[in-house]
Amino acid sequence: MAAKIQQAPRTLTATRSPHRERVRRCRNRSEHAWAYLMIAPVTIGLGLFYLWPIVQTFYYSFTQSGPFGGHQWIGAANYRALAHDSSVTQSALNTVFYTVLQLAGIPLAVFVAALLNQRGLRGRSVYRVIYFLPVVTMPVAAAMVWRWMYQGDNGIINHLLSGFGIAGPHWVSDPSTAMYALAAVGIWMAFGTNLVIFLAGLQGIPAEYYEAAKVDGASATRTFFRITVPMLTPSIFFATVLTVINSLQLFDLVYMMMGTPSDATGQSNPAMPHVQTIASLFYEKAFIEHDTGFGAAVAFVLVAFILLVTVVQFRLQKKWVHYA
Amino acid sequence: MPDLASSRRPRSGERGRLIATHTVLIVGGLVMLGPFVWELLTSLKPFGETTQNPPTILPHHWQLSNYSKVFQSLPFGRQFLNTVVMTVGRTLAQLVFCSMAGYAFARMRFRGANVLFGLFLSVLMVPGLLFLIPQYVLLERLGWLNTMQGLIVPGMFSAFGVFLLRQVFMAMPYETEEAARIDGANPFQIFWRIMLPLARPGLAALAILSALSAWNDLMFPLVVTTDPNKMTLSAGLATLQGEHFTDYSVLMAGALMATAPMIVVFLVLQKQFVQGIAFTGSKG
Numbered sequence: 160m161a162a163k164i165q166q167a168p169r170t171l172t173a174t175r176s177p178h179r180e181r182v183r184r185c186r187n188r189s190e191h192a193w194a195y196l197m198i199a200p201v202t203i204g205l206g207l208f209y210l211w212p213i214v215q216t217f218y219y220s221f222t223q224s225g226p227f228g229g230h231q232w233i234g235a236a237n238y239r240a241l242a243h244d245s246s247v248t249q250s251a252l253n254t255v256f257y258t259v260l261q262l263a264g265i266p267l268a269v270f271v272a273a274l275l276n277q278r279g280l281r282g283r284s285v286y287r288v289i290y291f292l293p294v295v296t297m298p299v300a301a302a303m304v305w306r307w308m309y310q311g312d313n314g315i316i317n318h319l320l321s322g323f324g325i326a327g328p329h330w331v332s333d334p335s336t337a338m339y340a341l342a343a344v345g346i347w348m349a350f351g352t353n354l355v356i357f358l359a360g361l362q363g364i365p366a367e368y369y370e371a372a373k374v375d376g377a378s379a380t381r382t383f384f385r386i387t388v389p390m391l392t393p394s395i396f397f398a399t400v401l402t403v404i405n406s407l408q409l410f411d412l413v414y415m416m417m418g419t420p421s422d423a424t425g426q427s428n429p430a431m432p433h434v435q436t437i438a439s440l441f442y443e444k445a446f447i448e449h450d451t452g453f454g455a456a457v458a459f460v461l462v463a464f465i466l467l468v469t470v471v472q473f474r475l476q477k478k479w480v481h482y483a
Numbered sequence: 484m485p486d487l488a489s490s491r492r493p494r495s496g497e498r499g500r501l502i503a504t505h506t507v508l509i510v511g512g513l514v515m516l517g518p519f520v521w522e523l524l525t526s527l528k529p530f531g532e533t534t535q536n537p538p539t540i541l542p543h544h545w546q547l548s549n550y551s552k553v554f555q556s557l558p559f560g561r562q563f564l565n566t567v568v569m570t571v572g573r574t575l576a577q578l579v580f581c582s583m584a585g586y587a588f589a590r591m592r593f594r595g596a597n598v599l600f601g602l603f604l605s606v607l608m609v610p611g612l613l614f615l616i617p618q619y620v621l622l623e624r625l626g627w628l629n630t631m632q633g634l635i636v637p638g639m640f641s642a643f644g645v646f647l648l649r650q651v652f653m654a655m656p657y658e659t660e661e662a663a664r665i666d667g668a669n670p671f672q673i674f675w676r677i678m679l680p681l682a683r684p685g686l687a688a689l690a691i692l693s694a695l696s697a698w699n700d701l702m703f704p705l706v707v708t709t710d711p712n713k714m715t716l717s718a719g720l721a722t723l724q725g726e727h728f729t730d731y732s733v734l735m736a737g738a739l740m741a742t743a744p745m746i747v748v749f750l751v752l753q754k755q756f757v758q759g760i761a762f763t764g765s766k767g
Contacts, residue, residue, distance in 0.1 A: 187592070193670040194593035201584040202599060204640030209606045212617035219616060271511060274504050279497065282505075288753060289512045292519065295749040295756065297699045299717045300738035303724060304522045307731045313536045315521055321537075347515065352760055359761035379500070408610050411701045415721065419728060438702075441612050446706055451616055458612040465610060 220455035230452070237456035250435040251460065253338065257436065258406035260342035261349065265398055268350055272357035273387050287358070291351035298348060302415035305344045306331060309416075331416050337430035341412050349405070353398045360394030361387070392480040400472055407465055410438040437461045526550070526735040533731045549736035556726050556733070558712050559740065562719040567744075569634045569715055570697040576639035577693045578686055585648025586674045590660070600649075606642035611702075619706050629713040634704060638697060644689050651685030652678060688759035691752075698745050716741040 220237055222230035241247045271290065275283055293301060308315050311329030320327040330340040364387070372382045388395075413436055417425030425431045426443075437460060445454025525533060526549050528542040553559055587593070588600055618637055619628075627633035655678065663673045679686075704718040711722060720741055727733045749756050 190591055190670055191593045194587045194591040194596075197583040197587040197591075197671065197674070198599065200580045201603075201640050201645055204580065204636075205603060205606055205642060207621070208618055208637040208640060209614050209642065210602055212614040212621075213605075213609060215617040215620075216613050271508070274508060277501070277504060280501060280504060284753075286508050286512060287757065288750070290515050291749070291757065292746065293515060294760070295695065295745050296519075296742050297717055297720070297738075297745065299699075299701055299720045300522075300742045301518070303720065303734050303738045304518045307525065307735065308518060308521060310731075313534060313538045315538060318537050347518075350515070355757050355761045408612070414701065415724065438610075438612055442702060445616055446619075455616055458610070458616075461610050461612060465608075469608075 216455045216458055219451050220459055222452045224449065224451045233452070237452045240453065241456050241460065246432070246435065246440060247437075247457065247460065249432055250437050250440045251464070253434060254407055254409065254436045254438075254461075254464070256338060257342055257345070257409055258403055260339070261345050261402050261406040262399065263342075264346035264350055265353055265395060265402065267346070268353035268398070269357055269388065269391060269395065271350075272354055272361060273383055275354075275358060276361045287354070290354050293348045294351035296348070298411040299415055301344065301348060302412050305340075305347075306416045309340055332428050332430050334430040334433045337417075337428075337434045341409075341416060341434060344412055344416075345406065345409065349402060353402070356394050356398050356401075357391060360391045364390045389481050393482055396472075396476055396480045400469070403468055403472065404465060407461065407468070408438050409436045410442060413439040414442070437464070522735045522739055525732055526739050528732050530730055530732055534729075549732045550740065552727075552733045553723065553737040553740065557719050557723055557737065559719070559737070561712050562714050562716050563740075563744075565631065565634070565713065566698060566715040566717075568631060569638070570694050572631075572635040573638040573697045574690050574693045576635075577641045577644045578690060580639065581641055581644030581689060582648050582679060582682065582686065583674065584645045585650075586652050586678060588645065588649045589652035590678075591670060600645075603642040603645055607646060615702065615706060618703075622707060627707075629708050629710045631713075633707050634713075634715065638703075641689075641693065644693065647689055648682065648685055651682050655681060684758070684762065687755050688762045691756055691759040694748075695745070 219230060221232060221234060223233045223236070224230055274280075275286060309330035311317060311327070311332070314327075314330070316330070317327035328336050331337050368386050368390070369382065372386055377385065413425070413434055417428045417431055417434055419425070419427065422428075425434075437457060441454050441457045441461070444450045444457055524540070524542060527545050527547070528539065528549075529544050529546055532539045532543060588596060614637075622628055622633045622637075625633075627636070659677055659681075660673055663677050668676070699717060700715075701717045701721070704715040705721065708714045708718055711719065714722070720737055723737045724734060
């Protein structure tokens, strides 16, 4: 659409008059200068702090940091080392598992969005504020609160569970529950974002579809699955891509919920091997152990993951996303 | 199920459905709000009540001393100021730089535009981890570790911002621009006086997303600052957890104070926040 609008005036101004042509060329030249001036700050900033660093990180991944801060070329040794390092494989598996668990938040958010979108519902904006609150909460602070609620001995969650006669585990230090505990916090934090995306998507569904369904006597459940969900698939696809990209980069929750003062990265937590993500492994290798080369190689594992998953998602999209 | 033939039955059916809806939404709302309530209650309790089993729900002794303890163990005021300056600095710079570049990419033709834009998109697609080691090395070389400029400058540029505002400018009609051009305005004047004010919803969306990510970011400030006086609140809270590892009443007081400003801003600018997120959402 936008491209079409953009083309139209250009064909109009491109007249055959030689004078006009000269004026236009002159304007073009000054427009060039203006354009370069206007993109200069971003180009320099992105180049210096983002683009060139990609190249540098790639280079570092083939080096070992020397004792005096230099970098020594060691070929693909870091990549060979990480292929045989069980902590890398394990953290890659953990990251994927966390991401899959995060996807469970999406159908939940679709359901709540559909509930909120019902005609005649009061207090919609109050609910929206409440569900959105965790999105604007600092993840570090949220992680601290949840860690406290997950406390094994006097945490509120186990206290509430004991009311039902259930003895809750030490959620974040028990290897069998730690990942689920973190994933629940992740879903809680992202819920509002997904909800708002779906609410916006619901606005785009023509009311006639629902009226037609009503005339046909379709049940609420049937309407939801036959109209709401299919019409919402572009939003669901977008939320899925967003969730996957964010989840694959999880760091804050692991850092804040697994460590202790004497052990900031949580290596002595028995559950850590089951929760360590690629990003937290990267931080530990690059900035705690100062093994820059290995850390850089770990970062590229994540790049490969994200590219792969994104390509797969866009391929699969054709099978289930309906664009109206 | 509602039947169109009778006018009374659908109404009662609808009421039943609304009550069920409210029940589900309230239960969900309690899950969303619960942690905030527990955070607040804990922050008002003496240490003893947090270690007691079973825990007290409401504090037996209400007290505010946990809040002053946060100020004793952290230069909280300083870190608060650092976070505000960093957030505002990054956000303003992004608005100016990204809107200029976004406009240029959307409406001006210049050599290399496609290549540059492709490069910017590649920044958008790779994870943030990829920039961190070289950024640290560069900031160290510039002597910018533990400085405000070290915290602010790398975050002043955003590939996402350029992309977002380019989309916004591309969707605008051409007529106003053409009129100004005939009146002899140069491209920058056209951009600044005419197009920028029209881009307000897009600018608001970028400002909100940029401010949120600056306020909440953890790994970057953790890497760039080691001096507590130079830290942002997120890195500061991480050190607070290190010092008061088991004293949850102090930790909750700190967490609440670090979160509150953004929540207040959100409550004031609710509509913009929700629209901003949904706007960038629907653009996908």
